[in-house]
Amino acid sequence: MSGSVASTKDYLARIARVREEMVRKDVDAVLLSVGHDLPYLTGYHAMPLERLTMLVVRREGISTMVVPRLEVPRVVEQPGVFAIVPWNETDNPIALVAERLAGARTVAVGDQMWARFLVELLPLVPGVTFVRAVDVVGGLRITKDTAEIAALAAAGAAADRVAAQLHAGQIPLVGRTEAQVSADISARLLAEGHDVVNFAIVAAGENAASPHHHAGSRVIAANEIVLCDFGGTMNGYCSDITRCVVTGEIPRDVAEAYDVLFAAQAAGVAAGKVGASCEDVDRAAREVIASAGFGKYFVHRTGHGIGMEAHEEPYMVSGNTLPIAAGHAFSVEPGIYIPGKWGMRLEDIVVATADGPVSMNTADHRLVSVRA
Numbered sequence: 001m002s003g004s005v006a007s008t009k010d011y012l013a014r015i016a017r018v019r020e021e022m023v024r025k026d027v028d029a030v031l032l033s034v035g036h037d038l039p040y041l042t043g044y045h046a047m048p049l050e051r052l053t054m055l056v057v058r059r060e061g062i063s064t065m066v067v068p069r070l071e072v073p074r075v076v077e078q079p080g081v082f083a084i085v086p087w088n089e090t091d092n093p094i095a096l097v098a099e100r101l102a103g104a105r106t107v108a109v110g111d112q113m114w115a116r117f118l119v120e121l122l123p124l125v126p127g128v129t130f131v132r133a134v135d136v137v138g139g140l141r142i143t144k145d146t147a148e149i150a151a152l153a154a155a156g157a158a159a160d161r162v163a164a165q166l167h168a169g170q171i172p173l174v175g176r177t178e179a180q181v182s183a184d185i186s187a188r189l190l191a192e193g194h195d196v197v198n199f200a201i202v203a204a205g206e207n208a209a210s211p212h213h214h215a216g217s218r219v220i221a222a223n224e225i226v227l228c229d230f231g232g233t234m235n236g237y238c239s240d241i242t243r244c245v246v247t248g249e250i251p252r253d254v255a256e257a258y259d260v261l262f263a264a265q266a267a268g269v270a271a272g273k274v275g276a277s278c279e280d281v282d283r284a285a286r287e288v289i290a291s292a293g294f295g296k297y298f299v300h301r302t303g304h305g306i307g308m309e310a311h312e313e314p315y316m317v318s319g320n321t322l323p324i325a326a327g328h329a330f331s332v333e334p335g336i337y338i339p340g341k342w343g344m345r346l347e348d349i350v351v352a353t354a355d356g357p358v359s360m361n362t363a364d365h366r367l368v369s370v371r372a
Contacts, residue, residue, distance in 0.1 A: 035112030156360030208343035
C-alpha cells in the first residue's frame with residue numbers, strides 16, 4: 001500500500017476539524033469504512049472485504065476503529081487519533097458499531113460504505129437519520145495543504161517523465177497493440193516511482209474518439225494519432241496526464257484541430273484562479289472549442305478534482321458555481337472527438353494558489369510526431 005504524507009499531528013487536526021463541521025451541521029457521529037476518507041483521517045486503508053472495518057467519530061472522546069482481528073497487524077496505531085476495537089470471526093461487528101452510536105440522532109456515512117452494512121445497521125439504531133459524510137469531510141479534503149501539494153507535484157513530475165519518453169519516441173508504438181503500449185506505460189510509471197498504476201488509456205486512430213477507450217488488440221499503425229491518458233498513485237496522491245502523438249506525418253485537419261485544443265486547454269488553466277467558479281474553467285475551455293466549430297465534439301466536463309483519489313471534488317463543469325480556493329487541485333482536460341476518425345485530449349493537473357494557477361505537469365504540450 002502506498003505511503004502517506006501526513007503525521008499523527010495532522011490526523012488529530014483533521015479529526016478536530018471534522019468535529020467542528022459535525023457541530024456546525026448538527027451531526028452526532030460519522031461512520032467511515034472503505035474509501036479515502038478513512039485514510040485521510042487515520043492513515044489506514046481498509047481492504048474492501050465482507051469483514052467490516054469502521055471508524056466511528058463522535059463529537060467528543062477518542063474515535064474508535066472497529067476492525068477484524070486478523071487485520072489488526074495492518075493498522076498503524078496513531079496515539080490519540082483512534083482506539084482499536086478488534087472483533088473475532090464469531091462476533092457481530094455491526095452491533096459493536098451500533099453500541100458506539102448510543103444517543104445519536106443524525107449519523108453521517110461515507111459514500112463508499114457497502115450498502116449491506118448500512119442495511120444491517122438500520123434496525124439496530126431506530127430513529128437515526130443518515131446523511132452523507134462527504135458533507136462533513138469533503139470540505140476538508142478538497143483543500144490541499146503544503147505537503148499534499150508537494151506530493152501531487154512529485155507524482156506529476158514522475159508522470160511527466162513518462163510523457164517525455166513518449167514524445168522522444170522511446171516507447172515503441174507502430175506494430176504493437178494498444179494493450180501492449182498500455183502495459184509498457186504502466187511499467188514506466190512504476191519505474192518512475194509510482195506505487196500503483198490507476199489507468200493507462202492508449203487509443204489509436206478512430207479509437208481515440210472514445211474518451212475512456214479500453215486499450216485492446218487494435219494494432220497501432222503509421223500515420224495516425226495515439227491518445228495516451230495515464231496516471232497512478234505515489235505516496236498516497238495521484239497523477240493524471242494526457243498527451244497525444246502522431247506516428248508519422250501530422251494530417252492538416254488533425255494539426256488544425258489540435259491548435260484549437262491547445263488554446264482551449266491554456267484558457268482553462270488560466271481561468272482556474274482563486275475566486276473564479278469551477279464552471280468558469282469549463283466555460284473558458286469550451287468557448288474556444290465551440291467558436292472553432294468543434295463544440296458538439298467536446299462531450300465531457302473540462303476537469304475533476306484530484307488528490308488521494310484520481311477523481312474527487314471539485315468538478316470543473318457547467319453548473320458548478322463553487323468558488324475556487326487556494327489549495328484546490330484539479331485537472332484541465334478539454335477534448336475533441338470526431339466519431340469514426342480520431343480524437344484528442346490535452347490534460348494537466350493544476351493547483352490554485354494566491355499567485356495564480358500552477359500546473360503540476362510541464363511535459364511538452366505540443367502534438368508531437370514520433371517515429372516509434
